[in-house]
Amino acid sequence: MxxxxxxxxxxxxxxxxxxxxxxxxxxxxxxxxxxxxxxxxxxxxxxxxxxxxxxxxxxxxxxxxxxxxxxxxxxxxxxxxxxxxxxxxxxVSCRQTRVLPDLSEPANLGRWQQVEAAKRQLFYTLARLGLEPVPGRSGPVFEFLADWPGGPEVLTGHLGGTITLNVAEADDDERARRRIALGEPYRTLIGHLRHESGHFYWDQLVRDGGRLDAFRSVFGDERQDYAQALSAHYAKGNDLGDWAQRHVSAYASAHPWEDWAETWAHYLHLVDLLETAASYQTTVMVPEPHASWLHSMQDPFGTPPPGFDDMVRQWVPLTLLLNSLNRSLGQSDAYPFALSAGAMGKLRFVHELVQSVRLAPVAATCSEFAIKKIAASAY
Incomplete structure (x- = not known):
């Protein structure tokens, strides 16, 4: 950002x-x-x-x-x-939210405010990538719900163009409890929304975009039983094998759909952090025993945009700096990931797909006409 x-x-x-x-x-x-x-x-x-x-x-x-x-x-x-x-x-962001929690409950009001803030950040990144709704391409619809006594638990997820999020995820203690229970290194509101938006854009860009064969050659065959794959994943507990050799996260190893969504979210993390660093004109020096390497951050949304290899060359030293700054303040690593060549190959696939859409005429600008049409196309 x-x-x-x-x-x-x-x-x-x-x-x-x-x-x-x-x-x-x-x-x-x-x-x-x-x-x-x-x-x-x-x-x-x-x-x-x-x-x-x-x-x-x-x-x-x-x-x-x-x-x-x-x-x-x-x-x-x-x-x-x-x-x-x-x-x-x-x-244009708020009108994409179709269902709200009971805002007469003060806690829900504060949670919803935080969720909408994260959604606006998602809107901005998608718009910068040329993925905002335009005529002929809709955007996701959001439902932000709260658990209520005696009712079923609200599950965060995506179905048929609708992204549902349990607003309890806005509570730091609840989010930390779920992160620990699921053995996750990272869990944030913006991470949730980026992940679920990945499922939405898989439908649009991969399934409906004629790219299923290319997707399967990189991520695997998504036609395997989804519910059975998730059950098998959770049954493994902490024994998840060598997932890090091919995936950005352990959860990504559960099913090709989740692999895509986790990789998609990671790509949005990447471009958002690079844009922030570029806007501060950040240059990172990585000291080595015999030489020091300077890396100047480039705007990932520039014209023309940097290639994927250029982005990775900037990304690696930037995340080292980010984690070092956090540690200097006694905080945990902000970026607790070490990406393998297999995971990088999947990120490259997402990058090249997004750039092919971004450079297409229909997605060239965030026009006023597109902004006016977003309400109709989102429902």
Missing amino acids: RVFNCDHCGHLVFFDSVQCLHCGSTLAFVPDQLSMAALTPAPQDGPDLWRRMGERGGSAHSGKLYRMCHNRTAHGACNFAVPANDYSPLC
Whole structure:
């Protein structure tokens, strides 16, 4: 995730910012431009409208009119804006959520706010990759649910284009309990959403994209019984064999669908972290006994984008730096993975598939037309 500058005063601001701490300007993320905007009230143009303030150096986007997403004004749960000529009360991210937990329960409100924040981050990365909904290609629908006494447990998963997430995953203690119980090194809200979005895009890009043979040559045959494969995986307990030789995680070894979803999520981790490092103009020096190697981080969404090998050359020293910084503060490794050649081959497959879609004409831009159509195409 890149960092931004207030387009009124130039001060550093962030993807989730709602106000510039330097000049006090009201901020909102404008998805039609994939940028942060400083806004000023424009009551003369209509109720609840905001005008984008003049940018440093001038811009064609100065003066555009927006409304705040309803979830910002009603619940403080969003910082996206809606173009004034889009009549949905919700932004392009929030309108993808079809079912909410009972928000009269204070704990659920806080959990939902965290989940929506993670979903906006997912929306941004998918949009940067050219995977936002456009005419002819829908986006996922989300249901965020909470367990209730006497009811069935809400399971996080994907089915037929709908991603369901148990909002209890927003609780640090509950997420840690499940991570330990399942023997996972890493478990986060954004990780869940990235994984489940992988199942959605497998349907779109692999199954419906005519790439099943290519997929099977790398990940295996997904036609094997899914329920039986998961049962067999969990029956093994901690005895999962040499999964690390071919997979990004132990869970990825359960079934080709899960292998794809875990690899997909890992790829989104990769591009998001590289973009963050590039936006800070990070250069990492890796000292060796006889030479030191400098690695300057490149924007993975650049034009043209860096090749997969270039991304990996940056990724490895960057994760070493990340883990070293965490250890210096007494924290566990932020990136607790060591990827084998087999896992790298699967990541390469995802990269090349995503780039083939990204460079196709239908996915070339995050156009205003696509933003207007997202509500209809998401349902």
